[in-house]
Amino acid sequence: ILNVEQSPQSLHVQEGDSTNFTCSFPSSNFYALHWYRWETAKSPEALFVMTLNGDEKKKGRISATLNTKEGYSYLYIKGSQPEDSATYLCAFLHIKAAGNKLTFGGGTRVLVKP
């Protein structure tokens, strides 16, 4: 069983502040790391798919970095807004997982307070 950990489990952020949180995954047999944003009462939506060590991806105020050698990825939210409130999931793809069989972490629940 692959171990994908996210920390913290939840965090409260004041509107306008920046924040970041971590996804840890196995450092061996890496193929890809996905980030999904999951708003309450909706379904998860992909933010980033990262495949290369040192990768940095950005979408608006949200960005992510990837370190495959040490097995972690950071997600950053700059200038948090209430609409950023959601659960952020990371998911690891093992090199031997045919197709696209992801192992998800437990998520980091972000609440942005006005």
Next chain:
Amino acid sequence: DAEITQSPRHKITETGRQVTLACHQTWNHNNMFWYRQDLGHGLRLIHYSYGVHDTNKGEVSDGYSVSRSNTEDLPLTLESAASSQTSVYFCASSSGQGGYEQYFGPGTRLTVT
């Protein structure tokens, strides 16, 4: 526009009954997945399929089955519903190999009484 749909959106059933949840995608994706959402566990994989007539067990497959008779559909069957199967179920699909994002359906909330 291509989409992935699930039905029903809400279902209440009794312990011991057989229940089938439908998943239909128009992306023409080969890969389809069923997850359940559980507090503290995020999304856990129940079953998945890489193409027509292909099915595979995920980490929490006991008590569930799937069949893939065409590209568009992957119905999930609970053979004999148990209260432990009360959950929100998500279907997802993706194309190809490797790091392709998964597209999720809207979810089905199942309550087993």
